[in-house]
Amino acid sequence: MKKTIASLILFAVTGLLISSYTSPPPVSTKAALGQKLFNDKILSKDRSISCASCHIPEYGFSDTLAFSKGIEGRATARNTPSVLNMKNRPYFFWDGRAKSLEQQALMPIAHPDEMGLPVKEAVARLNADAGYRKLFLRIFKTLPNSTNLGAAFAAFERTLETDSSRFDAYIDDLVAFTESEERGRKLFISERTKCFDCHRGPDFTDDQFKNIGLFDGYALNDSGRYRISRKKEDLGKFKTPGLRNIALTAPYMHNGMFQTLEEVIDYYNNPGAFVLNPVNMDTTMGVPIGLNKQEKNDLVSFLKTLTDKRFQKQH
Numbered sequence: 001m002k003k004t005i006a007s008l009i010l011f012a013v014t015g016l017l018i019s020s021y022t023s024p025p026p027v028s029t030k031a032a033l034g035q036k037l038f039n040d041k042i043l044s045k046d047r048s049i050s051c052a053s054c055h056i057p058e059y060g061f062s063d064t065l066a067f068s069k070g071i072e073g074r075a076t077a078r079n080t081p082s083v084l085n086m087k088n089r090p091y092f093f094w095d096g097r098a099k100s101l102e103q104q105a106l107m108p109i110a111h112p113d114e115m116g117l118p119v120k121e122a123v124a125r126l127n128a129d130a131g132y133r134k135l136f137l138r139i140f141k142t143l144p145n146s147t148n149l150g151a152a153f154a155a156f157e158r159t160l161e162t163d164s165s166r167f168d169a170y171i172d173d174l175v176a177f178t179e180s181e182e183r184g185r186k187l188f189i190s191e192r193t194k195c196f197d198c199h200r201g202p203d204f205t206d207d208q209f210k211n212i213g214l215f216d217g218y219a220l221n222d223s224g225r226y227r228i229s230r231k232k233e234d235l236g237k238f239k240t241p242g243l244r245n246i247a248l249t250a251p252y253m254h255n256g257m258f259q260t261l262e263e264v265i266d267y268y269n270n271p272g273a274f275v276l277n278p279v280n281m282d283t284t285m286g287v288p289i290g291l292n293k294q295e296k297n298d299l300v301s302f303l304k305t306l307t308d309k310r311f312q313k314q315h
C-alpha cells in the first residue's frame with residue numbers, strides 16, 4: 001500500500017516486491033506475456049526496437065536521452081517518461097491522449113518514429129509465430145489480436161508499482177530522514193515552493209494538466225494538451241508527472257531540457273531566468289521562490305528519497 005506524504009497512519013510494511021524485472025517468470029499469466037512482449041523486438045518494423053529499448057528498467061523504465069531513438073534512428077518528439085506507477089493514472093502520454101494502458105500500448109507499435117509497424121501487421125506477425133500462438137491460446141483462449149495484445153501489455157504495466165523507497169520507510173517510521181532530507185520534505189510541502197499543489201498523492205501527481213512555463217510558441221513550441229483538446233486554456237499544459245524514482249529518469253520535462261534535478265530546482269526557483277515570455281503559465285508559477293543554495297540541495301535530497309529500493313543497487 002502506498003503512503004502519501006500527508007499520511008498520519010502508520011501502515012505495516014506490505015513488501016510488495018516484484019522479484020525481478022530482468023529474469024522473467026515462466027509465461028503463464030497475462031502480465032508475464034506482457035513482459036515478454038515488452039522486451040521483444042518482433043513488434044517493430046525492422047525488428048530492431050522493443051518497448052524496453054526506450055523504457056529501460058535500470059533508468060526507472062525511461063532512458064537517458066532528451067529524445068529517444070526509434071526505428072532507423074528516428075527521434076521521438078518528446079522525452080520518454082517512466083512507465084512505473086501507471087496503474088492508477090487516468091490517462092497516458094504527456095498530453096493525456098490515451099485513456100487506458102490497453103489503448104496506449106498499441107500506439108508506439110504503430111508510431112512511425114517509434115516501432116513503425118501497423119497494428120494489423122504486428123498481430124499478423126504474432127500469429128505467424130508458433131510460440132506466441134501457443135501462449136496467447138493458453139492465456140487468453142484466443143489467438144493474438146489487437147485487444148488481447150493491449151491487455152497483455154497493460155497487465156504487465158500494472159505490476160510496475162513501486163512503494164519501497166526511503167520515503168516510504170520514513171512514513172512507516174522505519175528510518176529517520178537526514179536533516180537535509182527533512183528540510184527538503186518541509187520545503188516540498190510548503191506554501192513557498194507549492195510543489196505539493198501539483199505533485200501530490202501517493203505518486204506525487206495530481207493527474208491534471210498544468211503549464212509550468214515551458215511553452216512560448218517559438219523555441220518552446222510544443223503546445224501539449226492543447227493539441228488534443230484544442231482549448232486555448234490548455235496551451236502549454238502537460239500532465240503533471242509523478243515523482244517516484246525521479247532520480248533515475250533524467251533528463252527532465254516533456255522536452256528533456258533539464259539534465260539534472262539541480263537544474264529543475266533552479267528552474268522552479270526562477271522560471272523567468274530560463275524562459276522570457278511563457279504563454280499561459282500557471283498562476284502559482286513565475287514569482288521567484290528565492291531558495292538559497294542549501295535549500296536547493298535540500299529539495300534535491302528529498303527527491304532522491306523517492307527512489308525504490310530495487311533500483312538503488314545499480315546507482
Ligand code: HEC
Binds near residue numbers: 049083086106
Ligand atoms: C522509441 C522509443 C519508445 C518506444 C519503443 C516505446 N515508447 Fe513508450 N513512450 C515513449 C515516449 C517518447 C513517450 C511519451 C510520448 C508523448 O507523451 O507524446 C512514451 C510514453 C509511454 C507511456 C505513457 C507514460 C505516461 O507517463 O503517460 C507508456 C505507458 C508507454 N510509453 C509504454 C510503452 C509500451 C508498452 C511500448 C511498447 C509497445 C512503448 N512504450 C514503446 C518512447 C517509447
Ligand code: HEC
Binds near residue numbers: 193196265268
Ligand atoms: C503548477 C503545477 C506544478 C508545480 C507547482 C510544480 N510542478 Fe513540477 N511539474 C509539473 C508539470 C506539469 C511538469 C511537466 C512540465 C513539462 O514537461 O512541461 C512538472 C515536472 C517536474 C519534474 C520533472 C519530471 C519529469 O519526469 O521529467 C520535476 C522533478 C518536478 N516537476 C519537481 C517539482 C518541484 C520540486 C516543485 C516545487 C519546487 C514542482 N515540481 C512544482 C507541475 C508542477
